[in-house]
Amino acid sequence: MQKSTIRLLPINFLLVFLLVSCGVNPIRKLEKVPVAKATFEAPYFSDPKIDYVYKTHISVYGNDLSGIFVVKKINSDWHRVVFTTEFGNKLLDFEISETDFKINSIVEELDRKILINTLKEDFRLLLKKKFAIQNQFATVSDAIYESEDGKYYDYLFVSKSGRQLHKIEHTSKRKEKFSIHFQSENNIFAEHISIEHQNIKLKIELNYLKNE
Amino acid sequence: MLMKIRSYILMLSLLFVSFTAFAQEQKMSDTEITAFKQSVNTVSKKIKSLSTDFIQYKHMDFLAKDIETSGKMFFKEPNLLQWQYKKPYNYSIVFKNGKILINDEGKKSAMDVGSSKIFAKLNKLIVGSVSGDMFDDKEFAITYFKTKDFNVTKLIPKDAALKKYIRQIELSFDKQDATVNQVRLMESAEDYTKIVFKNKILNAKIDDSAFTN
Numbered sequence: 001m002q003k004s005t006i007r008l009l010p011i012n013f014l015l016v017f018l019l020v021s022c023g024v025n026p027i028r029k030l031e032k033v034p035v036a037k038a039t040f041e042a043p044y045f046s047d048p049k050i051d052y053v054y055k056t057h058i059s060v061y062g063n064d065l066s067g068i069f070v071v072k073k074i075n076s077d078w079h080r081v082v083f084t085t086e087f088g089n090k091l092l093d094f095e096i097s098e099t100d101f102k103i104n105s106i107v108e109e110l111d112r113k114i115l116i117n118t119l120k121e122d123f124r125l126l127l128k129k130k131f132a133i134q135n136q137f138a139t140v141s142d143a144i145y146e147s148e149d150g151k152y153y154d155y156l157f158v159s160k161s162g163r164q165l166h167k168i169e170h171t172s173k174r175k176e177k178f179s180i181h182f183q184s185e186n187n188i189f190a191e192h193i194s195i196e197h198q199n200i201k202l203k204i205e206l207n208y209l210k211n212e
Numbered sequence: 213m214l215m216k217i218r219s220y221i222l223m224l225s226l227l228f229v230s231f232t233a234f235a236q237e238q239k240m241s242d243t244e245i246t247a248f249k250q251s252v253n254t255v256s257k258k259i260k261s262l263s264t265d266f267i268q269y270k271h272m273d274f275l276a277k278d279i280e281t282s283g284k285m286f287f288k289e290p291n292l293l294q295w296q297y298k299k300p301y302n303y304s305i306v307f308k309n310g311k312i313l314i315n316d317e318g319k320k321s322a323m324d325v326g327s328s329k330i331f332a333k334l335n336k337l338i339v340g341s342v343s344g345d346m347f348d349d350k351e352f353a354i355t356y357f358k359t360k361d362f363n364v365t366k367l368i369p370k371d372a373a374l375k376k377y378i379r380q381i382e383l384s385f386d387k388q389d390a391t392v393n394q395v396r397l398m399e400s401a402e403d404y405t406k407i408v409f410k411n412k413i414l415n416a417k418i419d420d421s422a423f424t425n
Contacts, residue, residue, distance in 0.1 A: 051275045055301050057316060066303070066316045072274055080274055086281070086303050087295075088270040088397070088405030089377060107377070209279070210300050 025171055027144060027155050030137040040131045040145050040156055042165055044182065044190045048073040054193070054206035056083070061201045067091060069206055071127070079127045096123055118202065122195050125149075125170055126180055131156060152177065162187065237364065240356040248356065248363050248385075249347055255390040256345045262287045262391075264412040266295075273402035285409070292423045306425045313425035320425060337374075337381065346383065361387055362394075389414075 045052055052071040057064065070082045074095070083092040093104040101120050110116075131154060135146035145156040149170070157167035164187050169179045176198050183192040195204040240248065263286045270279040283298040293307040306313040307325070314321045340346040347354060352367035362384040369375045382396040391412060398404040 049276065051277055051279075053279055057319065064314075064316070064319060064321045066314070066319075068270075068279065070272065070275065070279070074274065082272060084270065086297060086305070088268065088279075090399055090403070207301075 025153070025174060025176075027137060027146070027169070027171075030139060030144065033136050033138045033143075035133055035136045035145075036143075038133060040133055040147070040158075042129055042131065042156075043188050044165075044184070045071055045079065045127050046073060046129055047188075048075075050189075053209040055209050056207075057205045059201075059203050068209065079123075081123055081127075092119075094120075096120065096127065098124065098128060118197075118200070121170075122178065122180075122204065125154065125168060126193070126195065128154075236359050237357045238359075240358050240363070244358065245356045248390075251390045252347075252385060253345075258415070259287075259391075260289050260415050261418045262412065262414055263416060263418065264409045266410070267408050268297075269406045269408075271404050271406065278406075286418055286422060288418050288420070288423070292420065294423050294425075304425050306423050308423050315425040337378075346381075352381075363387060363390075 050072075054069045054071075055066075056069045057066050059065075067083055067085045070084070072080050074080045077097040078095050078100075079097075080095050081093075082090060084090050090105060091107050092110055093106070095102045095104065101124075103116070106116075131145065131147040133145045133147055137144040137146070141161070142157045142159055145158065147154045147156065151172070153171050153173070155167075155169040155171065156165060157169070158165050164182075164184060166182050166184075167179060170177045178195060178197040178199075181194045181196070182190040184190045189208070191208045193206040195202075195206075197203070263284065265282070266285050267280065267282040270281075272279075281297050281299060281301075283296045285296070286292075286294045291307065295305050297303040302315075302317050304315045310325050312323050312325055314323075337346075346352070346365070346367060351371065352369055354368075355366045357364040357366070365383045365385070367381040367383070369378055369381075377399065378397055379400060380398040382394075382398070383392050384394040384396075385391065386393045391414070393409055395407045396404050397406075
């Protein structure tokens with residue numbers, strides 16, 4: 001009896017492992033509800049009159065980097081994004097739309113493909129305006145909209161109480177890649193934003209700078 | 213009719229005034245340059261310490277407004293330097309014995325200036341622009357101008373690596389005390405950082421221990 005238990009143990013482990021790794025995204029196990037709207041419009045970063053200026057702290061694999069991120073909507077499709085040091089030296093300057101990306105300038109120290117691609121992906125989602133909704137789920141506190149994004153999915157968490165977009169999860173079929181958290185007082189403007197990656201040790205925190 | 217002529221004259225003179233206000237920057241003569249350099253060198257040699265308030269304006273052409281930050285700056289001979297940003301956030305950076313110490317809203321970090329050549333150059337430039345000790349013809353192509361209140365030097369870096377980050381530095385010296393009143397670091401023709409110093413105190417006692425983070 002004992003012998004067979006021991007013999008079965010590795011098989012059990014294998015089974016558990018297979019089940020876990022093949023598991024579907026936990027959001028998809030939530031209560032599915034009818035899709036209320038075919039598109040969802042994110043409220044943040046959409047006013048071309050506003051200079052969106054954020055004091056920024058980036059921690060990447062135990063290293064810290066701080067500075068100021070500036071985002072401006074420059075026309076219907078494009079945003080300009082500039083990252084400077086506190087002294088004002090420009091470290092990175094790029095323009096981004098849902099389909100295109102253009103670097104205006106970058107300092108040598110940051111000119112790494114992996115870093116640029118990560119920031120591109122993060123900011124593209126952060127600045128995305130319209131999401132086509134395919135599925136909708138519900139928890140006690142949130143409505144969760146599922147939007148297909150190439151081979152990925154975006155899950156938009158909107159609070160039922162304030163109807164506020166407070167989180168976007170960017171996931172593959174099985175696991176979360178990164179998430180963006182918003183804190184907003186008026187639902188138009190996010191005072192605090194954090195972008196957290198699951199597969200790499202990267203966290204970007206943005207705090208709105210009152211520029212009066 | 214007379215009224216009309218008077219108002220024309222008024223308008224013309226106003227135009228003239230504003231025109232001269234624009235054109236007020238004049239090139240210095242060679243003798244003026246020599247005298248100016250001498251007075252700055254004499255004063256900067258006497259500067260043992262300096263503390264001042266500052267306001268920084270980051271101008272980027274695509275923004276509606278400059279990004280304004282402000283705080284205090286302390287300098288002590290030969291190369292202790294601290295910038296304390298107080299508004300709208302707390303951020304302090306100390307340059308000390310080849311190290312850079314940062315305190316970002318309580319998050320502390322440190323790095324070697326030596327690890328980045330460009331940072332070493334920038335550091336020298338910042339210290340130099342505060343003390344006015346910048347007239348190095350090997351490092352910069354320098355031109356000299358004067359306005360009503362200021363002597364202005366424009367420095368173009370000769371080093372290719374530095375030039376990538378800073379196209380031109382403009383230092384405005386107070387004519388009264390020959391110290392730097394304003395620094396303008398131009399990244400491009402459109403974008404610059406302007407730092408204006410206010411309430412300067414020269415040679416007050418500042419302890420070395422003040423330069424910590």
